[in-house]
Amino acid sequence: MGLTGNNVLVLAIASAVALFVGTVWLWPRLARRSWRAVSGRVGLLFATQLALFAALGLGANQTFGFYASWADLFGQEDEQGVVMNHTANGGSGGPLQVTDVGRVKETGSGRPQRAGQIQQVDIVGRTTHIATSAYVYLPPEYFQPQYRTRTFPAAVVLTGYPGTARALVDKLHYPSTALELAKDGRMQPMILVMLRPTVAPPRDTECVDIPNGPQTESFFAKDLPDAVLAHYRVGKKPGSWGVIGDSTGGYCALKLAMHHPEVYAAGAGLSPYYKAPIDPTTGDLFQGNEELRNRADLWWYLKHEPAPDTSLLVSSSKVGESNYKDTLKFIERVKETDRTRISSIILESGGHNFNTWRREIPATLQWISGRLSDR
Secondary structure, eight states, X not given: OOTTSHHHHHHHHHHHHHHHHXXXXXXXXXXXXXXXXXXXXXXXXXXXXXXXXXXXXXXXXXXXXXOSSHHHHTTOOOOOOOOOOBOTTSOBOOSEEEXXXXXXXXXXXXXXXXXXXXXXXXXXXXXXXXXXXEEEEEOGGGGSGGGTTOOBOEEEEEOOSSOOHHHHHHTSOHHHHHHHHHHTTSSOOOEEEEEOSOSBTTBOOTTOBOTTSOBHHHIIIIIHHHHHHHHSOBOOXXXXXXXXXXXXXXXXXXXXXXXXXXXXXXXXXXXXXSBOOOSTTTOOSSTTOHHHHHHTBHHHHHHHSOOOSOEEEEEEEEETOTTHHHHHHHHHHHHTSSSOEEEEEEEEEOOSSHHHHHHHHHHHHHHHHTTOOOO
C-alpha cells in the first residue's frame, strides 16, 4: 500500500481503535503486580500510542504532502536515472515527455477546450542531466482554434521541501484557481509548470549549483525553460516567465528571479526565507566556496550585487509565521534598490501550512499574471 493512499490511513486508524478497545477490555486482567501483567500493560500502551501517532502522521502527510512514498519517507529515493521514450525511427523523444493526461477535476468537464488540461511529464535537463517529473496545466484557450497560433505566459510553481508535485494540484488547487480567475477576467490564461525543488532526492539542494553535485539552479534557470519551450507554445521573451513557490520553494522563487531576471520577470515567495540553510537534509551545499555561499544569501546579494530588473512578491503573517520580521526587513531592503520592485501579502494570522497558502494563491496568481506578457 502506498504511503499516500487512503487504504493505509484507514488501516492505521482501524489499528489504533482496535488497540484502544483491546486495552480497555484487557486492562482488568492486567491489573496484577506480576511482571507479566506489567509487561502486558506497557506493551498495550506502547502499541496503542504508536498506532495513534502513525495514524496522525499519515493523516498529516496526506493533508500537507510532505512525502510521496515510503522510499521518500525513509530517504531511499536516490535514483538519478530516467527511462527515455524513443520514437518509431529510433530517435529520442526530447527533454520533455508527456506520461499521463488528466482534467481539472473541479470543473466537471472533460473537454480541454472548456476546462483546460493537466499533463504529467518527465523532464531531463540537457545540460545538467537532472531528471524529474512535473505537472503542466494548460488553460482552455490553449486548445481553442482561435488561439492556435498564440503563445502563453508560463509560471514555474514549486513546493516546499520535501513536498510532492501532486499536492500543488490536489491540495493547493493551482490549476482550478487559475481557471476560475481567468474565467472571471482577473488574470490572463497562463501555463503552470508544477514540480518540487527536490530534484535530487532525498537531498535538499536549496536550488543551488552544488560543486561536484546537482546543478539545481542551472536546471531551473536554463534546462527547465528550454524543455518547456521546446514542447509547448510559451512566450520566448524574458517577460513571459515567472516563478512561484512556498517555503523552500519560495526561497528558490525569489533567488531565481533575482539571479536570472533575463529568464524570470517575476518571482513570488509564499512564506519564504532569505538565506540557504545548512542542515542534515542539505549537506555541505557550498564546499567551501565563499562566492557561492554569498550568492545564495539574498541579504548579501541585495547589498553587494547590482539590483536585478525583476518584480518580487513576499508573504507572511503577523501571527503564526516565523519569517514576519525578516520579511518586513527584506521589503525595506528591496525598496532601497533602484530597479527591483517589491510587493507583499501580509495576513493578520496564518501558520506555515497549506491553508495559509491557499488564502494567498489567488492574489499571487493575479499579481504574477499582471507582470508577464504572452509574447
